[in-house]
Amino acid sequence: MMQIYVEPLPKGRWGPIDGYTLEYPDGTKITEQVFSSEKLAVSEIRLRGYTPLLAKVRITDKGEPEHWESVE
Template identity: 55%
Template sequence: MLHVYIEPVPKGQWGPIDGYRIETQDGTRLSGELLRSERLAVSQAKLHGYVPLLATVRIPDKAVAEHWTPADKAPVTV
């Protein structure tokens, strides 16, 4: 199964998180709209057959493995 990344939006900015996007390793967005919670983003990714990874830092880098944790091993915020 292909891994996808659940990333907070806006990227690279400090402040409140407006929502989440589902992206592949190369940055292709799988979610057309902004998803309001990590839980909803994880559900969408699993529904489409992907293995979701959640960011563990506010400004994640897909090339750094420590910035990501599998969704089934992380507590999901609402």
């Protein structure tokens, strides 16, 4: 199954998280929708048949596997 990243917004900044976006590994957004919680974002990914990856750090890099955690 393809893995999809749940990215916290705004990207690349410290501070409060305004929402979450869903992205392919190349950074392309799956949808323009911004989800208010990780739980809602994970539910959407699962409905589409993908495996969600949640950020373990605030400032993420898709090239760093230790920044991400798979949710089963």
